Amino acid sequence: MTENGVRNRRKKVKQNGEAIHEEEKKEYEEFAIRESPLTVLLDSSLHIRAIYHIFVVILLVLICDTVIFDLVESGKINIGLSVIADGFGDIRRGIKLWAYDLFVSMSFYPLLIxxxxxxxxSRKYPVLRSTVVTLGVGGFLALEMAVAAVPVFELGRKHLELGSSVAVTCEMFRFMMKLVAIASACGPRCLNGNTPLPTFKHFIYFMFAPTLLYRDQYPRTKKIRWGVVVFHLLEVAAIIFYNCFLWERFIMPYWSDYGKEKTVEAGMVVRGMFACVLPGVISFLCGFYCMLHAWLNAWSEMLKFGDRLFYEEWWTTSRFSLYYRRWNRVVHSWLRDHIYLPLAPYSGRALATFIVFFVSSIAHELVLALSFGFFYPVLLVEFGVLGVIMVPLTATAGRRFPNAFNLLMWLGFFIGNGILWSLYPMEFFARRNCPPSENDSFFIPKSWTCPEVILKPNWTFQNPLRIFYAN
Structure with a gap:
């Protein structure tokens, strides 16, 4: 290819990239002072507030039911508090791992200076520019590896309890994504010298702000409403209790003894999986509300961070592509700016989208693998395979039949969460209850071989319509 041809090709790629950037930016505005969708709905609609009250009442009724059951059966009350204590066990070690990641992340600023x-x-001696760029990229990759290496090694060496390990791994990924954002924004400034670097105060603010996109300035509110902060933190505590209560009340009765017997009937497994559908989807909704609404709004209020659009109205959509964009705008915006947009001009939109799904699904699965202590890629299959397939399948049909496909999406949420809340506990308790074996492995599911799943002895299918034939 001639030099002019290479130049024209680069120009075309640049123009395509700029076009993609402009088209994507039309959908997502820059940061602005705005409330979360649920905040607006709860303040403006009595109907939505009534649904909120229904969830609170469901929790209260379930608590009363469990209290009565415990008093009648054993004379004591146990409403999930033991699950919370066990789930956040060895919290001191978890705090040490978090403090390590915080220290390593904070060291980025002096290294940036x-x-x-x-x-x-290098601006005085241009011949050194390529060496300086290589040094910067290598140093940044080494820092990212330092952030991840110690938590991964420590969790692999001695496992933390589920709640503590989830917190540690999620914070590890958050710090790594924050560093990518500020490095991509400030790295070129170090070489060009045209724009000043952020102050250390702003760097600290960004590291704790509820966003993964770096900006030199963010819209700020005028004052902190401490009543709002306390209310949201109480919601977080209540939802943690709610999920632990669901785990103890609906999951453990079916799966806590899984693996203690050599055989288990297939019918019991199927019944247990269907019994986990409702608690699974309730946990799914509560987890969304806890992290993307209550927790982020509490931090926004404390930091006077004005933009609270952490998600959009994903629950009304009929297309999986919109669901993935709206469900978590914080992570989606980072994936868009730091993976999709840089790759799309060169690889095409389809491949760039696939890479985004692949990276995101791998990260989600790593969180679960490090948290549970085993690799069982159920979420990877649901999110990274079935989810990718559903994006083109619902692209056109979702527009033509929005009501039908919104129903189908919710059906998928129910079934998918029921499977997640069944297979992961099955594997979790199988590894605890089944006897050790030389074939035990981090990557090979133990629940496939222990216990043995059998059909109920002398089981036969009875025709449910036989009564009508008899009459």
């Missing part, structure tokens, strides 16, 4: 000094030297 040093790199800016080196960049200033």
């Amino acid at each position: 040093v790199y800016s000094w080196i960049g200033a030297i």
Whole structure:
């Protein structure tokens, strides 16, 4: 290819990239002062507030039911508090791992200052520019590896309890994504010297702000409403209790003894999986509300962070592509800016979208693998395979039949969460209850071989319409 041809090709790629950037930016505005959708709905609609009250009443009724059951059966009350204590066991070690990641992440700023000094030297001696760029990229990758290496090694060496390990792994990924955002924004500044670097105060603010996109300025509110902060933190505590209560009340009765017997009837497994559908989807909704609404709004209020659009109205959509964009705008925006947009001009939209799904699904599965202590890629299959397939399948049909496909999406949420809340506990308790074996492995599910799943002895299918024939 001639030099002009190469130049024209680069120009075309650049133009395509700019077009993709502009089209994507039309959908997502820059940061602005705005409330979360549920905040607006709860304040403006008595119907939505009534649904909120229904969830609170369901929790209260379930608590009363469990209290009565415990008093009648054993004379004591146990409403999930033991699950919370066990789930966040060894919390001191978890805090140490989090503090390590925080310290390593904070070290990025002085390293950035040093790199800016080196960049200033490279501007005087352009021959050193490529070496300085290589040094910066290598140093940043080493810092990212340092953030991830110790938590991964420590969780692999000695497993933390589920709640503590989820918190540690999620914070590990959050710090790594924050560093990518600020490095991509400030790295070129060190080399060009045209724009000043952020102050350390702003760097600290970004590391705790409820966003993964770096900006030199964010819209800020005028004051902190401490009543709002306390209310949202109480919601977080209540939802943690709610999920632990669901685990103890609906999951453990079916799966806590899984693996203690050599055989288990297939009918019991199927019944248990269907019994987990409702608690699974309730946990799914509560988890969404806890993390993407209550927790992020509490931090936004404390930091006077004005933009609270952490999600959009995903529950009304009929297309999986919109669901993935709206469900978690915080992570989606990071994936869009740091993976999809840089790749799309060169690889095409389809491949860039696939890479985004692949990276996201792998990250989600790593969180679960490090948290549970085993690799069981159920979520990877549901999210990274079936989810990808549903994106083109619902692209056109979802527009033509929005009501029908919204119903189908919710059916998928119910079934998918029921499967998740069945297979992961089955594997979790199988590894606890089944006797050790030389074939035990982090990557091979133990629940496939222990216990043995059998049909009920002398089981036969009875025709449910036989009574009508008899009459």
